[in-house]
Amino acid sequence: MVAQLLDDLRACTTALEILVTVNVPEADAFRGASGARSVRIVRNDAAKGFGANHNAAFRASHGEFFCVVNPDLRLLSDPFPNLLQCLRGDTLGVVAPRVESPSGQLEHSARQFPTPLSIFAKALGARDAAPPVAVGLSYPDWLAGMFMLFPREAFERVGGFDESYFLYYEDVDICARLRKLGYQIGYCADATVVHDARRTSHQNARYLRWHLTSMARFFWRRALGRL
Numbered sequence: 001m002v003a004q005l006l007d008d009l010r011a012c013t014t015a016l017e018i019l020v021t022v023n024v025p026e027a028d029a030f031r032g033a034s035g036a037r038s039v040r041i042v043r044n045d046a047a048k049g050f051g052a053n054h055n056a057a058f059r060a061s062h063g064e065f066f067c068v069v070n071p072d073l074r075l076l077s078d079p080f081p082n083l084l085q086c087l088r089g090d091t092l093g094v095v096a097p098r099v100e101s102p103s104g105q106l107e108h109s110a111r112q113f114p115t116p117l118s119i120f121a122k123a124l125g126a127r128d129a130a131p132p133v134a135v136g137l138s139y140p141d142w143l144a145g146m147f148m149l150f151p152r153e154a155f156e157r158v159g160g161f162d163e164s165y166f167l168y169y170e171d172v173d174i175c176a177r178l179r180k181l182g183y184q185i186g187y188c189a190d191a192t193v194v195h196d197a198r199r200t201s202h203q204n205a206r207y208l209r210w211h212l213t214s215m216a217r218f219f220w221r222r223a224l225g226r227l
Contacts, residue, residue, distance in 0.1 A: 001071050001196070006039065008075035014084075019057045023047050050145070051161030051170045058160055066155050070146040072196045074102075079191035083149050086137050086188045093154040093183025094175065096143040097191035107195055110140035110187035113172065116219060138187050141179070145171030147193050154183055167207070169214035176218075176227035 002020060009018055015038075022043045042060070044053075058066050065087070067080075079097045086095045099109040112118075148171065158177050161170045175185050221227045 005069070005071055005073055005075070008073075009069075012075065012078040012080060014078055014080040016080075017061060017063050019060060021053045021057060023053055049163060049166035049170075050168075051163040051165055055160040055163065058155060064152055066150045066152055068145060068148045068150075070195070073146060074194040074196070076192070076194060079147075079193055080149075082191040083188055086186050087149070087151055091184045092151070092186040093158065093178035093181070094143060094148050094150045095137075095186035095188055096148050097193050098187075098189045099144065099146065099193055099195045102194055102196050107144075107197070109144035109146070109195075110138070111142060111144075113141040113176065113222075114215070114218075119215065133187070133189050135189050138189070139184050140187050141185065142172045142175035143185060143187065146195055154178060157181060158183075165214045165217065167210045167214065169211075169218045172218055173221075173227065176222070180227065 006018070006020070009016055018039045020039065020041050022041065024047050025043065040060070042057070048056070054068050065084070083095050083097060086092060096109060099107040101107055158174060158181060160174075162173050162177075165173060179185065218227070
């Protein structure tokens with residue numbers, strides 16, 4: 001999946017600095033990729049959480065913008081020109097594209113902040129609300145973390161991801177903190193990526209535990225007025 005994504009990124013007309021983090025050692029992962037121009041491979045000695053890995057990548061990067069990209073994404077066209085156009089002003093702290101499944105179904109990647117009531121309703125079968133708009137730019141509460149493009153200044157000012165979340169809810173948390181600093185959150189329906197979601201927390205008890213723990217941490221901090 002990473003090899004396919006790297007091919008997609010190299011095909012983009014936008015100039016990119018690409019950092020790939022190998023969080024868990026793999027044999028012959030990304031063979032030849034580290035020799036490609038503008039691609040750097042970082043191999044961890046021990047697994048780190050989502051936030052820690054991306055914060056480390058940010059510190060190693062140099063660009064005016066910083067983009068979080070999950071390995072299970074495909075870019076059928078270059079999404080960056082439309083996303084960067086949305087960031088021309090100084091009001092957005094992060095922007096994300098429209099996200100579709102491999103079959104072309106729209107994923108609900110731009111949402112209102114979750115609440116205990118909304119989570120309970122979802123567990124009972126309630127459907128997610130539709131994304132804000134079909135075209136153009138809109139302003140949801142938060143964006144799913146599979147693809148998030150930040151102005152460097154905003155990511156640095158907010159302090160990056162909160163590393164106390166090992167996995168899950170880092171995206172909700174950072175959007176809440178950006179909004180608290182006065183930034184808006186942008187959803188650009190004119191840029192599209194494809195997401196082949198793994199849904200690991202639906203199948204693995206350890207991932208489900210991380211998900212529930214992160215959810216509880218977010219709700220507790222919201223209740224205390226920290227987010």
